[in-house]
Amino acid sequence: MAIVTLATDYGTVDGYAAALKGVIKRIAPEAEIIDVTHELDSIHKAAFAMKRYHAEYPQGTIHLMVIDPTVGTSRRALAGKASGRYYVGPDNGIFTFVIKEDMDFQWHQIDPEISQVRQVSRTFHGRDIFAPAAALLASGRELISLGREISDPVTFSIPEPVCDKREISGEIIDIDTFGNLIINIPCRVLGSVAPTVVLKAERIPFAATFADVPIGRPVAYAGSTGYIEIALNMGRAANFFGVAVGAKVIVEL
Amino acid sequence: MAIVTLATDYGTVDGYAAALKGVIKRIAPEAEIIDVTHELDSIHKAAFAMKRYHAEYPQGTIHLMVIDPTVGTSRRALAGKASGRYYVGPDNGIFTFVIKEDMDFQWHQIDPEISQVRQVSRTFHGRDIFAPAAALLASGRELISLGREISDPVTFSIPEPVCDKREISGEIIDIDTFGNLIINIPCRVLGSVAPTVVLKAERIPFAATFADVPIGRPVAYAGSTGYIEIALNMGRAANFFGVAVGAKVIVEL
Amino acid sequence: MAIVTLATDYGTVDGYAAALKGVIKRIAPEAEIIDVTHELDSIHKAAFAMKRYHAEYPQGTIHLMVIDPTVGTSRRALAGKASGRYYVGPDNGIFTFVIKEDMDFQWHQIDPEISQVRQVSRTFHGRDIFAPAAALLASGRELISLGREISDPVTFSIPEPVCDKREISGEIIDIDTFGNLIINIPCRVLGSVAPTVVLKAERIPFAATFADVPIGRPVAYAGSTGYIEIALNMGRAANFFGVAVGAKVIVEL
Numbered sequence: 001m002a003i004v005t006l007a008t009d010y011g012t013v014d015g016y017a018a019a020l021k022g023v024i025k026r027i028a029p030e031a032e033i034i035d036v037t038h039e040l041d042s043i044h045k046a047a048f049a050m051k052r053y054h055a056e057y058p059q060g061t062i063h064l065m066v067i068d069p070t071v072g073t074s075r076r077a078l079a080g081k082a083s084g085r086y087y088v089g090p091d092n093g094i095f096t097f098v099i100k101e102d103m104d105f106q107w108h109q110i111d112p113e114i115s116q117v118r119q120v121s122r123t124f125h126g127r128d129i130f131a132p133a134a135a136l137l138a139s140g141r142e143l144i145s146l147g148r149e150i151s152d153p154v155t156f157s158i159p160e161p162v163c164d165k166r167e168i169s170g171e172i173i174d175i176d177t178f179g180n181l182i183i184n185i186p187c188r189v190l191g192s193v194a195p196t197v198v199l200k201a202e203r204i205p206f207a208a209t210f211a212d213v214p215i216g217r218p219v220a221y222a223g224s225t226g227y228i229e230i231a232l233n234m235g236r237a238a239n240f241f242g243v244a245v246g247a248k249v250i251v252e253l
Numbered sequence: 254m255a256i257v258t259l260a261t262d263y264g265t266v267d268g269y270a271a272a273l274k275g276v277i278k279r280i281a282p283e284a285e286i287i288d289v290t291h292e293l294d295s296i297h298k299a300a301f302a303m304k305r306y307h308a309e310y311p312q313g314t315i316h317l318m319v320i321d322p323t324v325g326t327s328r329r330a331l332a333g334k335a336s337g338r339y340y341v342g343p344d345n346g347i348f349t350f351v352i353k354e355d356m357d358f359q360w361h362q363i364d365p366e367i368s369q370v371r372q373v374s375r376t377f378h379g380r381d382i383f384a385p386a387a388a389l390l391a392s393g394r395e396l397i398s399l400g401r402e403i404s405d406p407v408t409f410s411i412p413e414p415v416c417d418k419r420e421i422s423g424e425i426i427d428i429d430t431f432g433n434l435i436i437n438i439p440c441r442v443l444g445s446v447a448p449t450v451v452l453k454a455e456r457i458p459f460a461a462t463f464a465d466v467p468i469g470r471p472v473a474y475a476g477s478t479g480y481i482e483i484a485l486n487m488g489r490a491a492n493f494f495g496v497a498v499g500a501k502v503i504v505e506l
Numbered sequence: 507m508a509i510v511t512l513a514t515d516y517g518t519v520d521g522y523a524a525a526l527k528g529v530i531k532r533i534a535p536e537a538e539i540i541d542v543t544h545e546l547d548s549i550h551k552a553a554f555a556m557k558r559y560h561a562e563y564p565q566g567t568i569h570l571m572v573i574d575p576t577v578g579t580s581r582r583a584l585a586g587k588a589s590g591r592y593y594v595g596p597d598n599g600i601f602t603f604v605i606k607e608d609m610d611f612q613w614h615q616i617d618p619e620i621s622q623v624r625q626v627s628r629t630f631h632g633r634d635i636f637a638p639a640a641a642l643l644a645s646g647r648e649l650i651s652l653g654r655e656i657s658d659p660v661t662f663s664i665p666e667p668v669c670d671k672r673e674i675s676g677e678i679i680d681i682d683t684f685g686n687l688i689i690n691i692p693c694r695v696l697g698s699v700a701p702t703v704v705l706k707a708e709r710i711p712f713a714a715t716f717a718d719v720p721i722g723r724p725v726a727y728a729g730s731t732g733y734i735e736i737a738l739n740m741g742r743a744a745n746f747f748g749v750a751v752g753a754k755v756i757v758e759l
Contacts, residue, residue, distance in 0.1 A: 003531060005524060011430035012290035015302030018258060021287050022309025025256060029311060034527050035288060035541060037518035049521030056528025056633070058535060069487060072462025122462040123484075124477030127309070177517035209578025209628040224630030231629075234575060264683035265543035268555030271511060274540050275562025278509060282564060288541060322740060325715025375715040376737075377730030380562070 002028070002060055002138040005053070007036035007046065008126060009067040016124070020066075020131040027135035031062075040067040043093050044156065044245075048174045048182075051097035052225055059084035064134040065094050072122040077110035077129050078153055079137065079146045086143075088134045090125070096155040111147040161185045168251040172243060173227075179236025182229050183249045187222040191253070195220075197230060198250040200241055204230060255281070255313055255391040258306070260289035260299065261379060262320040269377070273319075273384040280388035284315075293320040296346050297409065297498075301427045301435075304350035305478055312337035317387040318347050325375040330363035331406055332386050332399045339396075341387045343378070349408040364400040414438045421504040425496060426480075432489025433482050436502045440475040444506070448473075450483060451503040453494055457483060508534070508566055508644040511559070513542035513552065514632060515573040522630070526572075526637040533641035537568075546573040549599050550662065550751075554680045554688075557603035558731055565590035570640040571600050578628040583616035583635050584659060585643065585652045592649075594640045596631070602661040617653040667691045674757040678749060679733075685742025688735050689755045693728040697759070701726075703736060704756040706747055710736060 004024055010016040017038045024031055040046045046067050054063050068090040076091040082105035087095050099105060112120050115132040133146055161170035161184055168189065174182040194206040197220035205213060206220045210233045213219040218237055223229030228251065232240050257277055263269040270291045277284055293299045299320050307316050321343040329344040335358035340348050352358060365373050368385040386399055414423035414437055421442065427435040447459040450473035458466060459473045463486045466472040471490055476482030481504065485493050510530055516522040523544045530537055542559065546552045552573050560569050574596040582597040588611035593601050605611060618626050621638040639652055667676035667690055674695065680688040700712040703726035711719060712726045716739045719725040724743055729735030734757065738746050
């Protein structure tokens with residue numbers, strides 16, 4: 001029984017997301033649908049969210065993600081495979097982290113003709129192309145049967161930190177629900193000495209968890225996604241610092 | 254293994270929706286529960302949402318929907334069947350599109366006594382009547398065992414477009430999460446010539462998808478629900494036009 | 507096939523909740539995950555939400571709840587059992603009602619070493635400790651294998667109503683999504699005579715359901731959670747009265 005995870009920007013109240021689920025269950029009655037979210041709000045955040053969950057799932061899982069502002073244009077529909085898991089969605093960058101983390105992938109451009117469900121609309125490919133493709137994979141169809149292989153899926157560039165002997169310059173690449181700031185500096189660059197992290201001239205202590213600093217104070221730590229993060233104990237770091245994605249952060253070694 | 258879809262206005266944070274799911278799993282352990290939404294906010298929008306998803310599901314699916322402002326009054330509790338799918342919820346118009354689209358239906362008034370779960374509360378029929386009824390159907394019980402057949406389920410009137418030789422006058426019947434405007438004019442009335450659509454004196458081109466017009470500009474198109482829609486490329490038509498449900502739209506043939 | 511219910515404060519958009527679900531499915535492929543909510547916003551409300559749903563589920567269900575502002579400190583991780591159902595989450599009071607309602611419980615402190623999934627982070631115990639613990643229970647592991655038994659799980663005090671011959675003094679202990687006010691006075695104290703309920707000098711009639719009073723008027727009734735509640739017919743009592751949790755309510759017998 002294959003798992004199909006579902007992440008969209010459809011909201012739930014209109015019934016669009018429910019329509020996708022019906023299509024999946026009609027084509028692949030044995031598939032188990034797991035909701036990720038229906039509140040995706042940008043391609044960058046969507047890509048980063050997928051980084052957080054995709055590899056936690058068993059081999060054979062199909063990760064379906066639809067945030068698709070250019071639906072109906074020449075943008076391609078993708079189905080891919082990497083490390084035994086499948087990925088289905090529009091070719092607009094949402095799979096950037098999957099692609100950059102695992103070089104051993106295969107991507108295919110979905111042929112709209114695979115959808116035998118109905119006439120394909122021009123504005124609801126989630127229902128008419130992506131859900132059928134995910135369901136076909138869930139029912140055991142091979143990737144190659146969905147369309148021809150391609151070698152150039154769209155990715156966006158992830159800003160790289162700049163290192164010298166005394167410090168690493170990075171930037172905020174995501175802000176989560178809790179207002180925690182995720183920095184593009186991997187935890188593995190840290191040595192055994194706890195660094196100081198500087199954001200907007202504030203020198204932030206590095207610790208293990210939020211409660212290691214007083215309530216209302218900022219703390220840097222090795223985040224659960226593998227990057228250095230900045231949080232506020234019992235508060236929102238994003239508000240405390242008044243920062244957005246892209247703000248510069250220095251880690252002093 | 255029957256599917257039970259679940260749409261409510263309960264939100265999720267209080268645990269009401271979770272209570273319903275527990276009742277279903279206790280009565281019908283094999284049932285597969287699929288969340289539609291817990292953010293329903295009006296009977297009209299709820300009915301339109303169901304139109305979007307109900308027929309995508311396999312035969313035998315039970316669609317449970319609860320938005321029930323008159324709970325505990327004499328309004329009836331319904332369980333119905335149409336085209337091989339089941340419908341359970343309050344008799345207040347939420348099944349309007351199901352009823353109007355499929356004349357071959359059967360509706361029964363649920364006898365509160367079918368609930369063997371507990372004493373039936375006067376304010377939480379979702380848990381005490383509707384969830385048990387859906388679960389009994391999921392476990393193979395016949396409709397007739399839930400209560401006597403009725404012939405007059407409540408529906409609200411759906412405004413009809415007015416046609417003459419040169420134009421069709423319609424109105425907005427739904428506004429979705431994206432701010433797209435759904436017009437009560439079925440796509441099938443369109444001939445081979447693309448019409449012009451007029452809303453608040455703006456003449457809107459008819460095209461295939463959003464990106465066929467410049468960013469920030471409105472476009473009319475054959476919507477995925479079977480009606481003509483108006484959207485803004487990369488924006489919200491509802492805000493651009495400042496309109497609500499009921500606003501008049503003209504399609505020039 | 508064990509059910510795992512999942513309630514968190516993670517939101518859905520970041521992918522944290524989806525990561526938990528992946529961990530569960532990897533460890534316990536047969537487990538059936540049921541979403542409760544990902545919008546928990548306080549430990550008190552979370553505990554009250556669990557009161558509403560936990561006992562509706564079949565024997566063997568595992569209720570996983572994570573709202574964990576002191577993650578990474580010395581607060582314990584709990585796995586418990588009461589009346590045949592399991593409970594997993596941080597030891598911060600979220601299981602208060604479970605503990606107070608069922609004296610025949612067992613609680614164990616989860617040993618972080620049970621997580622064989624990965625190195626345990628200091629800030630995401632939902633993924634690294636609680637989800638693995640729930641999944642191990644779902645796959646048939648005994649509680650005792652998760653860690654040593656403890657006898658003092660954290661609970662918060664639930665305010666008790668004060669009774670005399672003529673009235674009961676209580677207070678609002680929860681306000682739900684609909685703005686209904688839940689009072690800490692159990693319905694079972696009511697005799698056969700309908701009492702009058704007084705809030706902020708307003709004398710509120712006691713009735714069976716919302717529609718028993720005119721639209722826009724307040725009504726008191728025996729609520730579905732077993733407590734007396736105050737609602738507004740077609741409105742929000744919380745806004746009408748301008749009250750918050752803790753406000754005093756008198757029931758005149």
